[in-house]
Amino acid sequence: MSKNRFYKENFSAFIKENEKFFKTVESKFTHNFLELLKKKNPNIPITSQLKNEIENLYKSLFLEDYSSQNFKLNAIFILKERNVDIEDILNKVFLLLANAFIKYTLKEKNAIAKLKKLTSLFEFYIEYLIFHVNEEEFFTYHLPKELKEYYLTNKVLNLFNVYKGVPITHKTTILTLNEDRGYIEVEANSYQIIAAKFQKEIYLLEPTTNTTFKAYIDYVYPQRKVLKLTNIEKIQRNTPKRNYIRVQPSTDINVKIKKHKDIFTTKMYDISLKGMAVISDEKTVDIGDFVKLEFILEGYFFEMTAEVRSITKLNDSFRFHFYFEPTPSQERILEKYITKREKEIIKELHKYLKAEFIDV
The missing domain is CATH 1.10.490 (Globin-like)
Known part of the structure; x- marks a missing residue:
C-alpha cells in the first residue's frame, strides 16, 4: 500500500x-x-x-x-x-x-x-x-553502497553533529547495518546523545576519501550510547566547515534585513565572528544579495552590510546564511558574547549529561 x-x-x-x-x-x-x-x-x-x-x-x-x-x-x-x-x-x-x-x-x-x-x-x-x-x-530504502564496505571492514568514520551552534565530533564505526530497512547504528559520545534530542540531522565523514553522508537520527539509545540513522544520503559538499565558532542565542533576537527600500524582520538562528543565520517565514532574499542587517546584542546596536551566502529550505520557513566583516569594535563585542555563550552552552550540556547518565 x-x-x-x-x-x-x-x-x-x-x-x-x-x-x-x-x-x-x-x-x-x-x-x-x-x-x-x-x-x-x-x-x-x-x-x-x-x-x-x-x-x-x-x-x-x-x-x-x-x-x-x-x-x-x-x-x-x-x-x-x-x-x-x-x-x-x-x-x-x-x-x-x-x-x-x-x-x-x-x-x-x-x-x-x-x-x-x-x-x-x-x-x-x-x-x-x-x-x-x-x-x-x-522498507525499500537504499543505503549508499559505501556504507556496507565501511561496515564489513570496520572502517573508522567521523560522526559530526551540533548542539546550539557548538560542533561535536566523535570517531565511530558502523555497529549494525540493515539493508532491507535502510538503517545503520553507530556509536556516539555522551554529548552527541544529548544533542540528538534537539537536532536530528547528523553527518558521517570517511576521512581518507573525504566522502560525506547526511543522515536523520531515527532513534537514540542513551545508555548504550548508540544512534540509529535513517534517510542516509551521500552529499556533494563536505561536512559543514566551521572556521569560527557559532552559537545560538539564549533568547529570541530580532534581526531586521534591509534590502533596497524593503525591510524584513527575522529571528537570529546563530552567530559567529564573521556571519549569522536567521529564520524567516518567507524567501525575501537571494544568494549573492548584499543587504543591511540591524539587531541588538548584549545591549549594543549592530548595523552591518552582509552577503547572502546560502539559503536552506525548512519545513515551513527559510534559513538565510550571511557573511559579514565586523568593525574592530563590533568584533570585540561579538567575541566577548560568543565566548560567554559557548561556556553557557557547554555548561548546559554538562547539566543534561548529569541528568541523563548516572555514570557521568
Missing part, C-alpha cells in the same frame, strides 16, 4: 487548510495515546523515548512536509514488538481527535464535509500504518 491515495485525495491540502487545529491538538494526541496505552497495556513502561516517538509520529502525519518525508513509524514498530493492539489504540485516539474537530468546526457551514474528509484521512492512516508494520517489503 503506497501513499498514492494520500495525494489522490489531496489530504495534504486538507491538513494545510486546518493547520491551526492540528497544531492545537498535538499535545492532546500524545496524552490520549499514552493514556490509552497505559489502560490497555499497564505492563508497558512509558519512557521519554516512547513519548518522543509518538510525538514524532504525530508530527510526520499532521505537521510536516509530505513531499519529501516518510511517515515516522518507529513508535508503531516498538508497540508491535510488545504485542500492543495498535489498530484499537489508533481508532480510539483518532476518534478523540474527531470529537475535538467537531467542536472546532461547529460554526462553519461546511463542517459536515470537513468531518467526512477528516474521517477519510483517519481511515487512510490506520490502513497505511497497520499495513506497513506487517509488510516487510515496505
Whole structure:
C-alpha cells in the first residue's frame, strides 16, 4: 500500500487548510495515546523515548512536509514488538481527535464535509500504518553502497553533529547495518546523545576519501550510547566547515534585513565572528544579495552590510546564511558574547549529561 491515495485525495491540502487545529491538538494526541496505552497495556513502561516517538509520529502525519518525508513509524514498530493492539489504540485516539474537530468546526457551514474528509484521512492512516508494520517489503530504502564496505571492514568514520551552534565530533564505526530497512547504528559520545534530542540531522565523514553522508537520527539509545540513522544520503559538499565558532542565542533576537527600500524582520538562528543565520517565514532574499542587517546584542546596536551566502529550505520557513566583516569594535563585542555563550552552552550540556547518565 503506497501513499498514492494520500495525494489522490489531496489530504495534504486538507491538513494545510486546518493547520491551526492540528497544531492545537498535538499535545492532546500524545496524552490520549499514552493514556490509552497505559489502560490497555499497564505492563508497558512509558519512557521519554516512547513519548518522543509518538510525538514524532504525530508530527510526520499532521505537521510536516509530505513531499519529501516518510511517515515516522518507529513508535508503531516498538508497540508491535510488545504485542500492543495498535489498530484499537489508533481508532480510539483518532476518534478523540474527531470529537475535538467537531467542536472546532461547529460554526462553519461546511463542517459536515470537513468531518467526512477528516474521517477519510483517519481511515487512510490506520490502513497505511497497520499495513506497513506487517509488510516487510515496505522498507525499500537504499543505503549508499559505501556504507556496507565501511561496515564489513570496520572502517573508522567521523560522526559530526551540533548542539546550539557548538560542533561535536566523535570517531565511530558502523555497529549494525540493515539493508532491507535502510538503517545503520553507530556509536556516539555522551554529548552527541544529548544533542540528538534537539537536532536530528547528523553527518558521517570517511576521512581518507573525504566522502560525506547526511543522515536523520531515527532513534537514540542513551545508555548504550548508540544512534540509529535513517534517510542516509551521500552529499556533494563536505561536512559543514566551521572556521569560527557559532552559537545560538539564549533568547529570541530580532534581526531586521534591509534590502533596497524593503525591510524584513527575522529571528537570529546563530552567530559567529564573521556571519549569522536567521529564520524567516518567507524567501525575501537571494544568494549573492548584499543587504543591511540591524539587531541588538548584549545591549549594543549592530548595523552591518552582509552577503547572502546560502539559503536552506525548512519545513515551513527559510534559513538565510550571511557573511559579514565586523568593525574592530563590533568584533570585540561579538567575541566577548560568543565566548560567554559557548561556556553557557557547554555548561548546559554538562547539566543534561548529569541528568541523563548516572555514570557521568
